[in-house]
Amino acid sequence: MALSSKEVLKVGTLSRIRLTPEEVEKFSSQLSAILDYVDKLRELDTAGVEPLAHALPIHNVLRPDEPRPGLAPEQALGGAPQSDGDFFRVPRILNEEAGA
Amino acid sequence: MAVTDLTACEIRKAIAERRLSAVEATEGCLRAIGRLDPKIKAFLSTDPDGGRRRAAEIDRRLAAGENVGLLAGIPVAVKDNMCTADGQPTTCASRILGGWRAPYDAHVVERLKAEGAVIVGKTNLDEFAMGSSTENSAYGATRNPWDLGRVPGGSSGGSAAAVAARLVPIALGSDTGGSIRQPAALCGVVGMKPTYGRVSRYGLVAFASSLDQIGPFGRTVADAALLLRATAGHDPRDSTSVREPVPDYLEGLEEPVRPLRIGVPREFFSAGIDPEVESVVREALAVYERLGAALVPITLPHSTDYSIATYYIVATSEASSNLARYDGVHYGYRSSDHTDMIDMYMRSRAQGFGDEVKRRIMLGTYALSSGYYDAYYKKALAVRRLIRRDFEQAFAKVDCIMGPTSPTPAFHVGERTADPLAMYLSDVYTVSANLAAIAGISIPCGFTAGGLPIGLQIITDVFTEGRLLRIARMYERETGWTKRAPPIVEDAA
Amino acid sequence: MSAAEPVPTIGLEVHMHLKTRTKMFCGCKVEYDVRPNSNVCPVCLGMPGVLPVMNGKALELAVRMALALGCTLPGLAKWDRKHYYYPDLPKNYQISEYDQPLGVKGCLDIETSQGPRRIGIIRVHLEEDAGKLMHAEGGGNYSVVDLNRTGTPLLEIVSEPDVHGAEEARVYAETLRQLAVYLGVGDCNMQLGQMRCEPNISLCIGADAQGKPRYTPISEIKNLNSFRSVERAVTFEIARHREEYEADPAGYTLEKQGKSTRGWRDDEGVSFLQRSKEEAHDYRYFPEPDLVPFVPDRQWVEEIRRTIPDLPEIRRRRLINDAGLSEYDAGVLTADRLIADYHEALAEYVRDAKMAANWMMQDVMQILNERKIAISEFPLTPQAFGDLVNLVASAVINRNTAREVVLPRMLATGKSAGEIVKEEGLAQTSDESAIEAIVDQVLATNAKIAEDYKGGKKAAFGRLMGESMKASSGKANPQVVKAILARKLGG
Numbered sequence A: 001m002a003l004s005s006k007e008v009l010k011v012g013t014l015s016r017i018r019l020t021p022e023e024v025e026k027f028s029s030q031l032s033a034i035l036d037y038v039d040k041l042r043e044l045d046t047a048g049v050e051p052l053a054h055a056l057p058i059h060n061v062l063r064p065d066e067p068r069p070g071l072a073p074e075q076a077l078g079g080a081p082q083s084d085g086d087f088f089r090v091p092r093i094l095n096e097e098a099g100a
Numbered sequence B: 001m002a003v004t005d006l007t008a009c010e011i012r013k014a015i016a017e018r019r020l021s022a023v024e025a026t027e028g029c030l031r032a033i034g035r036l037d038p039k040i041k042a043f044l045s046t047d048p049d050g051g052r053r054r055a056a057e058i059d060r061r062l063a064a065g066e067n068v069g070l071l072a073g074i075p076v077a078v079k080d081n082m083c084t085a086d087g088q089p090t091t092c093a094s095r096i097l098g099g100w101r102a103p104y105d106a107h108v109v110e111r112l113k114a115e116g117a118v119i120v121g122k123t124n125l126d127e128f129a130m131g132s133s134t135e136n137s138a139y140g141a142t143r144n145p146w147d148l149g150r151v152p153g154g155s156s157g158g159s160a161a162a163v164a165a166r167l168v169p170i171a172l173g174s175d176t177g178g179s180i181r182q183p184a185a186l187c188g189v190v191g192m193k194p195t196y197g198r199v200s201r202y203g204l205v206a207f208a209s210s211l212d213q214i215g216p217f218g219r220t221v222a223d224a225a226l227l228l229r230a231t232a233g234h235d236p237r238d239s240t241s242v243r244e245p246v247p248d249y250l251e252g253l254e255e256p257v258r259p260l261r262i263g264v265p266r267e268f269f270s271a272g273i274d275p276e277v278e279s280v281v282r283e284a285l286a287v288y289e290r291l292g293a294a295l296v297p298i299t300l301p302h303s304t305d306y307s308i309a310t311y312y313i314v315a316t317s318e319a320s321s322n323l324a325r326y327d328g329v330h331y332g333y334r335s336s337d338h339t340d341m342i343d344m345y346m347r348s349r350a351q352g353f354g355d356e357v358k359r360r361i362m363l364g365t366y367a368l369s370s371g372y373y374d375a376y377y378k379k380a381l382a383v384r385r386l387i388r389r390d391f392e393q394a395f396a397k398v399d400c401i402m403g404p405t406s407p408t409p410a411f412h413v414g415e416r417t418a419d420p421l422a423m424y425l426s427d428v429y430t431v432s433a434n435l436a437a438i439a440g441i442s443i444p445c446g447f448t449a450g451g452l453p454i455g456l457q458i459i460t461d462v463f464t465e466g467r468l469l470r471i472a473r474m475y476e477r478e479t480g481w482t483k484r485a486p487p488i489v490e491d492a493a
Numbered sequence C: 001m002s003a004a005e006p007v008p009t010i011g012l013e014v015h016m017h018l019k020t021r022t023k024m025f026c027g028c029k030v031e032y033d034v035r036p037n038s039n040v041c042p043v044c045l046g047m048p049g050v051l052p053v054m055n056g057k058a059l060e061l062a063v064r065m066a067l068a069l070g071c072t073l074p075g076l077a078k079w080d081r082k083h084y085y086y087p088d089l090p091k092n093y094q095i096s097e098y099d100q101p102l103g104v105k106g107c108l109d110i111e112t113s114q115g116p117r118r119i120g121i122i123r124v125h126l127e128e129d130a131g132k133l134m135h136a137e138g139g140g141n142y143s144v145v146d147l148n149r150t151g152t153p154l155l156e157i158v159s160e161p162d163v164h165g166a167e168e169a170r171v172y173a174e175t176l177r178q179l180a181v182y183l184g185v186g187d188c189n190m191q192l193g194q195m196r197c198e199p200n201i202s203l204c205i206g207a208d209a210q211g212k213p214r215y216t217p218i219s220e221i222k223n224l225n226s227f228r229s230v231e232r233a234v235t236f237e238i239a240r241h242r243e244e245y246e247a248d249p250a251g252y253t254l255e256k257q258g259k260s261t262r263g264w265r266d267d268e269g270v271s272f273l274q275r276s277k278e279e280a281h282d283y284r285y286f287p288e289p290d291l292v293p294f295v296p297d298r299q300w301v302e303e304i305r306r307t308i309p310d311l312p313e314i315r316r317r318r319l320i321n322d323a324g325l326s327e328y329d330a331g332v333l334t335a336d337r338l339i340a341d342y343h344e345a346l347a348e349y350v351r352d353a354k355m356a357a358n359w360m361m362q363d364v365m366q367i368l369n370e371r372k373i374a375i376s377e378f379p380l381t382p383q384a385f386g387d388l389v390n391l392v393a394s395a396v397i398n399r400n401t402a403r404e405v406v407l408p409r410m411l412a413t414g415k416s417a418g419e420i421v422k423e424e425g426l427a428q429t430s431d432e433s434a435i436e437a438i439v440d441q442v443l444a445t446n447a448k449i450a451e452d453y454k455g456g457k458k459a460a461f462g463r464l465m466g467e468s469m470k471a472s473s474g475k476a477n478p479q480v481v482k483a484i485l486a487r488k489l490g491g
């Protein structure tokens, strides 16, 4: 399955990775080759085969609702590229662009 | 005999008998690193002061008669994708984590400290453990101690090379698709991937969460057993960590497994295998036969090609999600020029990640995106179950499965960097154990005519690490491969 | 034939914070109005290498709510990751339950001004909340992020599109809140952001040729944080949909325009477009590999079910239909779970729900109001208070004595009703000869009033009763007084 430049750009945006035109071209051919290889999987009949998402059959792992010490604000913000008082600082986002 | 020629078990014994101090062991390693690592580049960072301090403290505690632990005074290296809170950086060999200091220790690092080990440094890897050659490191490639023009394998190439070059006796690596076993094979050391869930992943920077597993490197099977014992066990901070008890892997290690039925899958000797690798591995199988084992031809119909295809969908999908957090907001690298929030994300990630990481993030994003999920991700999970069933059926008939760890010996630096797919095929024999969550080990089993090491891979069912180590030890005792050191070490001595 | 009147078709997504001490996947405290970024740890900051572990209490509360809503718990619930890049979401994915939620197929009965309605519940699932993003003060060209809220356990409840109007939407949300508070599942303080409502609004605009219903495009109003704004936003949207549809009946349809996301400006009373269908997110859900599935243990679920108190609506109906209470009294006595529990315990102790209700309404509620205290702070247990009620019921003291003398003494001294009656000699007498002597005395001194009564002034009887009770210092059994008076006056 070939991935067009347009699709690569779209995936780049979804992945939040800015791509140069040269990169778009390079990744388009490399990703297409990998997808071609992966298409082998279509040879296999997997009708009725339950997908295996979790490697081991473990269930119901729970934690007691007990507070544990975390980080002080100074530690939490210590590694931040930019902070403002007790806050992380980011480029302005308008309320209108809601997250979810 | 130099202290660096000693195995971890020998150091342990010498320290216990007061023939050697922890400080001497640490100094020996630091000297070897200073001498050889400029050529090998196994370490991303070392901690000489911290190491010396820690070693001295251990000597004090030993002198006071305290029980310091299983690894008392033994120098250890840790792959740089495991968090260390002592001020050493944790970079994952990525620009995006450049300068980041983890505020907490990984579970395995806590375990090492609790058992008295001296962490002397953190080893190089392919960026975020994505690669099979340790060339994808933002801080430069690691070289193979047996031939500096060749790669050490990857992604735990730094740990494998450090142990092979006798810079440290033991080291920790992580294995998502062969990242411990393949570099172990290419560097001529023992490397083990335990069962998924055996060792806590807490503090291991995630690549592909359902496949990642931490494991030991050593020059001998016993050293790998020792390090596994020190790090394995349940951790309530990792929901996928299992409650299975941890046996003493050293106890009974010398006992051969008898009778022993060895499954030899025809898929593991398929086209693409180097003829020298094939003949050396077949010779190793003959050694087991002489020891009384039965070789049973088996088939793992979904292994090799289907495994690689499945692996590259499952692993990249999980990676695209796990690596979404590196966005320049709360820690790590942020691009200085940007117009708005989205542009900030896109430039920071474009500048912070290397090509292989970008490729995998994009491949995984694509596989999970609307309209492609069923065709790629869901399909891969279904095939993953078929792969698991292959192994379940095999283990009903045999005690272990053997074959080559890697289809070729160490390749030249730069040889496969232009062709990602060719690089992916380096893991053709190792990825299926990760997909099936089972245990695997690579042990040295001979050399090419040119003097490059070759690894034998042994795979056993979940939570049978004890038996796996015993099977590996049977062979090691019969042969002398693990005693051989790379010429660079001999020259230096 | 003219088109039928469009019918508003509304489903609600409600998010509520669960009442846990710690976050969903880490041990950080859940607190409100504390120093920014002070309740955070490597896990909720999404640092490299961290792993989530599920809060057992959050699961228990979620199961409780799911059961109270009559949901079925499927054999397995699992976690998924929902991806979108936003600075208040440190991992850039939210851990949620996508295709296998905790609870499915329930319902909630509500009482609107148009009568009772049953709203179907599609699903109930757990997830983690995001942090808070704010604009920098002073007009700086940047935003700031506080991650204290990140990882707070959230329960999302998704209704069927069974709601047909703004009032219904509001009452549904109010009833859901009442239930959650009643069950101890959440405090649902909307000012604190502990409960948020997101109505999905569309109008049913008749049917196509095959008889399949047709709809206007769905608009989802995000993050409404008061009941009033729910009602206003839905009212506004219904009108907006009507106008848009009337202006373009062929184009303003669900098939053509799909779903959009809108915000609500409460001060202006208008909604505004946030995201159209074209800009819809690609969330790339997939199973969360760092968490294991939840397989409900039947016994554990049944234990939780047993601890669920009767729900307010069921209790209210029972008081009206079985105990004969007025709608008003039943409403007051069931609005607060602890008051309902107190009444129920009192009713059981005195074996009369209606009598218990009268005492609750006239005495207990009055004291709570006067002292501005909650029922949990009322000093008398239902049993201690019930002893007093029983003394009146068995005519040991009369109602007035109980109310004016004994109850205040009980509250002041902590002594039992029996003790006080005994100490103060308050027990009333039913001794007929003694009472007859008192009545004779009263009739003698009030001959004029007695004459009035015989002359037809019925009200005079009450005055004679009062005089007789006064003469006995309130201790005479009023029933006996009444009987003797009636006999003497020949009535």
Ligand SMILES: [Mg+2]
Residues within 6 Å of the ligand: C096, C127, C156
């Ligand atoms: Mg939600």
Ligand SMILES: [Zn+2]
Residues within 6 Å of the ligand: A070, C023, C026, C027, C028, C039, C040, C041, C042, C043, C044, C045, C151
């Ligand atoms: Zn936290």
